Amino acid sequence: MSTPDARSVEYAVDCKNRHRIRLHLAVGVFALLMPAACTVAPQPKGQVVGVTLKDFHIDTGTPSVIGGDVVMQVHNAAPATHEFVVVRTNLPADGLPIGPDGLSVNEDWLDRVGELNEVAAGTVDTLPLQLAPGRYVFFCNLDGHYLGGMHAVLEVSAGG
Numbered sequence: 001m002s003t004p005d006a007r008s009v010e011y012a013v014d015c016k017n018r019h020r021i022r023l024h025l026a027v028g029v030f031a032l033l034m035p036a037a038c039t040v041a042p043q044p045k046g047q048v049v050g051v052t053l054k055d056f057h058i059d060t061g062t063p064s065v066i067g068g069d070v071v072m073q074v075h076n077a078a079p080a081t082h083e084f085v086v087v088r089t090n091l092p093a094d095g096l097p098i099g100p101d102g103l104s105v106n107e108d109w110l111d112r113v114g115e116l117n118e119v120a121a122g123t124v125d126t127l128p129l130q131l132a133p134g135r136y137v138f139f140c141n142l143d144g145h146y147l148g149g150m151h152a153v154l155e156v157s158a159g160g
């Protein structure tokens, strides 16, 4: 009277039914909310020059300032990260030397005064500078951005 229990239960776990959930939605919502982050941080002393970075353009709030302490207030209104480089030069804004990569300005050949490496989309960053009288060019030096039109001029005059 043996009733050997030969039942064997096998749970075949099928691992082929993995679902990958991709949250494309989150990225879109994030981009929409970013402009709300454009707030003004406490300022260092100096004349404030507002600059707006766009794809692919740089707007300056003023074409000229008097030499001395200047605070560059850089608002990246574009949907992408940009850079903000300041050089002192008499070259045309669209005539800066291009490096061997053919995509960016060769900053080593220029008198670089200051720079913000990365200005995230939708944020404001500040760059305090002491500007002697002269002519200055701003540009974004991420690959192709300068050639795409991201440059502007600021004239700095002697004080009265």
Ligand SMILES: [Cu+2]
Pocket: 081, 082, 083, 140, 141, 142, 145, 150
């Ligand atoms: Cu850029």
